[in-house]
Amino acid sequence: MSHGFYLGRRFDLKAGQLTDEPLTYDPRDLTTHGVIVGMTGSGKTGLAIDLLEEAALAGLPALIIDPKGDVSNLLLAFPDLRPADFRPWVNPDDARRAGLDLDAYAEQVAATWRDGLAEWGLGPDDVRRLCAAADFSVYTPGSDAGTPVSILHSLEMPPGLSWDQDGEALRERIGGTVTALLGLVGVEADPLRSREHILLANIFEHAWRAGEALDLARLIAYVQQPPFARLGVVDRDQFFPPADRLAFALQLNGIAAAPGFQYWMTGDPLDVGALLDTSGKPRVSVFYIAHLTDAERMFFVALLLNQVWGWLRSQPGTTGLRGLIYFDEVFGYLPPYPANPPSKLPLLTLLKQARAFGLGLVLCTQNPVDLDYKALSNAGTWFVGRLQTERDKARLLDGLESVTHEAGEGFDRAAIDRLIAGLRTRVFLLHNVHAKGGTLAFNTRWAMSYLRGPLTKDQIRTLVREGLVREGLVRGEAKQPAAKATAAPPPPVLPSPPPEVAPLDAPGDTTAIAPQPADRLSVFYLRPRVTPAEYSAALRLNTGSPVELVRAGAPVYRPYLYASARLTYQRARPEVYHTEEVSRVASADRLANWDVGQATVADDELAYAPLSGEVRYAPLDRELTTATGVRRLETSFKSYVQQSAGITVFHNPRLKDLKPQVGESRDEFLRRADAEADRLAEVEAVKLRAKYETQAQRLEAKLIREEQELAEDRLDHDARKREEMFSGLETVGHFIFGRKPLRSISTAATKRRMTQKAELDVQESEETITRLQADMKTLNAELEDEVIAIGQRYDDLATQVDELELRPARAGVEVQNFALLWVPTWDVELRVGDEVRPATVDGHQAPPVEVVSIRRRQ
Numbered sequence: 001m002s003h004g005f006y007l008g009r010r011f012d013l014k015a016g017q018l019t020d021e022p023l024t025y026d027p028r029d030l031t032t033h034g035v036i037v038g039m040t041g042s043g044k045t046g047l048a049i050d051l052l053e054e055a056a057l058a059g060l061p062a063l064i065i066d067p068k069g070d071v072s073n074l075l076l077a078f079p080d081l082r083p084a085d086f087r088p089w090v091n092p093d094d095a096r097r098a099g100l101d102l103d104a105y106a107e108q109v110a111a112t113w114r115d116g117l118a119e120w121g122l123g124p125d126d127v128r129r130l131c132a133a134a135d136f137s138v139y140t141p142g143s144d145a146g147t148p149v150s151i152l153h154s155l156e157m158p159p160g161l162s163w164d165q166d167g168e169a170l171r172e173r174i175g176g177t178v179t180a181l182l183g184l185v186g187v188e189a190d191p192l193r194s195r196e197h198i199l200l201a202n203i204f205e206h207a208w209r210a211g212e213a214l215d216l217a218r219l220i221a222y223v224q225q226p227p228f229a230r231l232g233v234v235d236r237d238q239f240f241p242p243a244d245r246l247a248f249a250l251q252l253n254g255i256a257a258a259p260g261f262q263y264w265m266t267g268d269p270l271d272v273g274a275l276l277d278t279s280g281k282p283r284v285s286v287f288y289i290a291h292l293t294d295a296e297r298m299f300f301v302a303l304l305l306n307q308v309w310g311w312l313r314s315q316p317g318t319t320g321l322r323g324l325i326y327f328d329e330v331f332g333y334l335p336p337y338p339a340n341p342p343s344k345l346p347l348l349t350l351l352k353q354a355r356a357f358g359l360g361l362v363l364c365t366q367n368p369v370d371l372d373y374k375a376l377s378n379a380g381t382w383f384v385g386r387l388q389t390e391r392d393k394a395r396l397l398d399g400l401e402s403v404t405h406e407a408g409e410g411f412d413r414a415a416i417d418r419l420i421a422g423l424r425t426r427v428f429l430l431h432n433v434h435a436k437g438g439t440l441a442f443n444t445r446w447a448m449s450y451l452r453g454p455l456t457k458d459q460i461r462t463l464v465r466e467g468l469v470r471e472g473l474v475r476g477e478a479k480q481p482a483a484k485a486t487a488a489p490p491p492p493v494l495p496s497p498p499p500e501v502a503p504l505d506a507p508g509d510t511t512a513i514a515p516q517p518a519d520r521l522s523v524f525y526l527r528p529r530v531t532p533a534e535y536s537a538a539l540r541l542n543t544g545s546p547v548e549l550v551r552a553g554a555p556v557y558r559p560y561l562y563a564s565a566r567l568t569y570q571r572a573r574p575e576v577y578h579t580e581e582v583s584r585v586a587s588a589d590r591l592a593n594w595d596v597g598q599a600t601v602a603d604d605e606l607a608y609a610p611l612s613g614e615v616r617y618a619p620l621d622r623e624l625t626t627a628t629g630v631r632r633l634e635t636s637f638k639s640y641v642q643q644s645a646g647i648t649v650f651h652n653p654r655l656k657d658l659k660p661q662v663g664e665s666r667d668e669f670l671r672r673a674d675a676e677a678d679r680l681a682e683v684e685a686v687k688l689r690a691k692y693e694t695q696a697q698r699l700e701a702k703l704i705r706e707e708q709e710l711a712e713d714r715l716d717h718d719a720r721k722r723e724e725m726f727s728g729l730e731t732v733g734h735f736i737f738g739r740k741p742l743r744s745i746s747t748a749a750t751k752r753r754m755t756q757k758a759e760l761d762v763q764e765s766e767e768t769i770t771r772l773q774a775d776m777k778t779l780n781a782e783l784e785d786e787v788i789a790i791g792q793r794y795d796d797l798a799t800q801v802d803e804l805e806l807r808p809a810r811a812g813v814e815v816q817n818f819a820l821l822w823v824p825t826w827d828v829e830l831r832v833g834d835e836v837r838p839a840t841v842d843g844h845q846a847p848p849v850e851v852v853s854i855r856r857r858q
Helices: 027-032 043-057 073-076 083-089 090-100 104-120 125-134 161-184 195-208 216-224 242-255 259-263 294-312 345-356 390-406 413-421 457-465 532-543 628-644 666-737 742-798
Strands: 005-012 018-025 034-035 062-068 136-137 283-288 322-328 360-365 381-384 428-433 440-444 502-504 522-526 547-553 556-571 578-588 647-651 801-805 811-830 835-842
Touching: 005 043, 018 428, 018 440, 027 360, 027 381, 034 043, 043 062, 043 073, 043 125, 043 283, 043 322, 043 360, 043 440, 062 073, 062 294, 073 136, 073 283, 073 345, 090 104, 104 125, 104 532, 125 136, 136 457, 161 195, 161 294, 161 345, 195 216, 195 242, 216 242, 294 345, 360 428, 381 390, 390 413, 413 428, 457 578, 522 556, 522 647, 532 547, 532 811, 532 835, 556 628, 556 801, 578 628, 578 811
Parallel strands: 034 360, 034 381, 062 283, 062 322, 136 283, 322 360, 502 547, 522 811
Antiparallel strands: 005 018, 005 440, 381 428, 428 440, 547 811, 556 578, 556 811, 647 801, 811 835
16 A cells, blocks of 8 residues: 555456455556545545545645535544444434434444445554544634634735736636635626726736735725826826715625625635645645635635645645645636636646646545536546446546647547446546556545544534544644534524524425435535515514514425526637527426426526425426436427527628627617728728829929929029119119110110020929919819718718627527426515414515515315
C-alpha cells in the first residue's frame, strides 16, 4: 500500500467475480486530474471516500467541495468501531425497515463495518491511523454549524500578483468574482453588455490598482459614487444614471442586510495557502455547502476556485503531487458551451495549468450529459461506474474517446461499451492514460469512514459539538467528546411551526420510505416556496383577522414530473441560430398532459435531499416505475415542446448585414434597421463625396490659377498705366520745347494699346473666376441633392420588415432533465376566529401576497 492508493481489488468482468489482486493507484497520476462518473447507487461516493482516505494517509492536503453532504461522511471514522459510536448517526428509517430498535441496529451496523473492513484487510488500527494522519476540518460558509468562512479577503487583490505581469489573470479573477457576486442578487451578467458587471469590474480594478482593501461596504459606496468620471469614453452618469446606481446599490445592500450575512463576514479567512500547507500535518478541509441556495453555492465555489488559482500563481512549479481538490457533484459548475457560469473559467484554468504546480483535481458527477468534455480532455484518470441511460453512456464514451485521442492513444469504443454494460454496484472501470495495460475493472474496498448518507447542517453542528471535529481542527487532538446523544437531532432546515403546534396524523396512503421510480428517472426535491408558519402569517396579515396555526402534519412529498430541454432554432437565410432552456413541472396525476397545471421551477429551487426530520411520501403512478412508461412520457414532453415552442424574429431583406435578433420587439428592430440604414447611407455618401471631391479639386485648381493670373494681370495693368502716363508727359514736353513729336506720339500710342490689352486681361480673369465660383456652387448643390436622395432611399429601405415565425426541428429539441420532482405539502388546521378549519399548504405555491383560499375538507 505504501506504493500507491489502495482502492480495492481487481474484478473479472467475464467471470463476474472478485479476484485477490489488489488495485493500487499511483497518486502522482492525479497531477493530470481525475473524473468519477456513476449513477446514484453505483458506489461513487464510497470510491471518493476511499480515494480521500488514502490521500490523507499519504500526507496529502485536500480541499473538498461537498454540495450534497455525502462526502462529509469522511468525518465519521470510529477507531473503536463501537455500536455507541454509530448509534447517533444511523438512519431511523433503516432501523425500522430492518425491524430493529436503534440500539440493536447500531450493533448490526458496527458489526457490518468491522466485518467489511476485515474482509478487505483493514481493521481498527487502520481507522486509528487515518484519524491521526491529518487535521480534519468542516467549513460551513454562511452558517456557524461548522466553521464559518469569512469572504472579506476574497474581495481584495490576491498577494504576489502585479498588474504589469499578471494583468490578464487579475482581470479574469475580477470577472469571475463580479459575476458570482451579481448572481447573489439575481443579475445574469454579460461582461461585455451588462452595465452592472462593467461598473463593478471597473471599481474592482480601480481599487486593486490603488492598493485599497475592498470590502462589501466600500463596494456599495463606490457604486453610488464611482471613483472615476468616465466608463470607456462615456460619462459615468450617462452610462449608468445616479438613480439607477442607487437602485443597484440597494440590491447589493440587501446581501449585507440579510440576517444571516454576518456568517459570511466572520470565521476563518479563505486562506488557501494555510489549507494546503504541507510543512506540518496535512489538512483535509471539507467545505459543506448543502445548506446554501444555488446562487450562494455558485458564489462561494467561484470565490474558492479563484482563491486557489491566485495562490497557485505564487507557488514554484513541481512535478510531484502536493495536494488535491475534490468536487463531489460538478453538475452545473462545468457545463458545455455556450453556458458559462462563474465557476467554469477558474475550473478550466485549473484543469489546464494546475498540474504544473502539483495540484490535482478530482471531479465527480452522476450526470455525464451536462459536462464540458472538451475541458475534461485534460483529465488523465477516469473512474466509470454504472450509468443510468444509454444517452449517459454514449456521452461518456464520446468524452473518453476525445481524452484518449488527446493522449495520442487508440480507443476501442465497442470494447469499452461492453465493459460499462457489465458493471455492477461498487465495480468501476479505471481508465488511466499513464498506466500500461489498458482499461481495467476493480471492486472498491470497504471505506474506513461510516457511509450513512448525506449529513444535514444540524448534524454537522453535532459533529463539532461532540468533538469528532472541532471547528475544522484535529480529530485525534480535539477536546474530549461530550456525552453522546441517544439520537442525532434532526431539526428542520426551514421554519417549522412553533412548539405548541400539535402534529396531525399522516395521511393513510403515504409511506415513510420514498417509492422507487424507474432507473432512468433522476430525482429532485423542491425547496418549499411557503411553509405552514408563513402560510398562516400571510393569512393573518392579508385578512386582518386573527389566524392561528393549531396543528400541522409532517411534510408529505407528492410526485410531479420535472422536465427541461434545450431548444435550438436554426435558419440559413436569414441566418438565425438561437438556443434557450425551457422547463416544465406537471402533476403526476396528469401524466403526459403538459398544458394542464404547468408551472416552472428555477434551478436554485431544486435540492438533492428532502427536508430533515420526519417526512412522508405519496404513492407513485405505475407508469413512473417502468422504463417503458418513463420513455413514453419523455417522448410526449419532447413532442409537446416541439409543437408549442416558437420564437418571432424580424428581418429586412434589403439590409443584408442586419441579422435577426431573438427577443427584440418590432420597434427595437426598426431602431437597429434605422441605424444600419444610416450606416449604409453614410458609406454610399462617402463614396459619392469622394467622386465629387475629384471634380471640386479640379475646379479649385483652375480657380487658384485664375486668381494668380488675375493678380499678375492687375500688376501688369498698373505698370502699363504708369508707362502710358510717363509717355504722355514726355510728348507734351516735346511740344512745349519745340522738339519733333512724331516719335513721341508713336510711343504714346503704343503704350496706350498695351494698357488697354492689360485691362482686357484683367476683365477676362475676373469673368473666368466668377464662372468657376458658380461651377463650384452648382457642384456642391448637386452633391447635397444626391446625399439627400441617398438618405431618403435608405430611410425607405429601413421600414421594410418581414416577421418570421421559427420553430425548433425535432433534432433541435434536446431533453436535458427528465426527473421525478417531490413537492412538499402540509395538512394543517387553522383557527380563524372561533372556527378551526383544515387546510393544505402546497410548497409549490408562491409565498402568498393576496389572500390564499383555505381548502375545506369535503
